[in-house]
Amino acid sequence: MTFKPWFFGAVLLCSASAFAADQAPELQRAVGAPQAVGAVHTLRQIPEACARLEGVFTGQAAEPYRFNVARSSPNCQPRARFVDYLQAQPDIAKxxxxxxxxxxxxxGCPAQQAVVRVWRLPADNQPPQLDGQGQARIYLEEARKQAASGKVPQVSTYTAQMQLEGKACS
Incomplete structure (x- = not known):
């Protein structure tokens, strides 16, 4: 899944930025290390969604930064979903x-930086109760009955938005 920054409408970016300005992120981090043009770098891992956010400065005027979401491992079993930003349209009110x-x-251009905002929609489910051995277990037959009754537990959802800030260098 590749996100293209020029597809995002100005209104959508402004409204998302306005929401983001009003809310402090759940995770606090310092500015990342400067990255060279052409060097693919991992921005963040989201283990519960089996996703890795990657980026690269391209050096091209049409697409100065490429951002995509890669599967972290083919054997990973996701416990959360990662969806396209335009599909999700994150809203604090929701x-x-x-x-x-x-x-x-x-x-190569210290005045320019890529900014990735990661949004999370938490699920309102509780972890399974601990059994007599202190383990949280999900039994296949119980899970099948639960699914047949339509009571499938919801999972958290993640999405991310990328935009460039600062001046482009020549």
């Missing part, structure tokens, strides 16, 4: 939380 803001400067 329960979305600004989870993380990742800033990555361009090593």
């Amino acid at each position: 329960g979305w939380k600004l989870n993380d803001v990742i800033r990555v400067p361009n090593a």
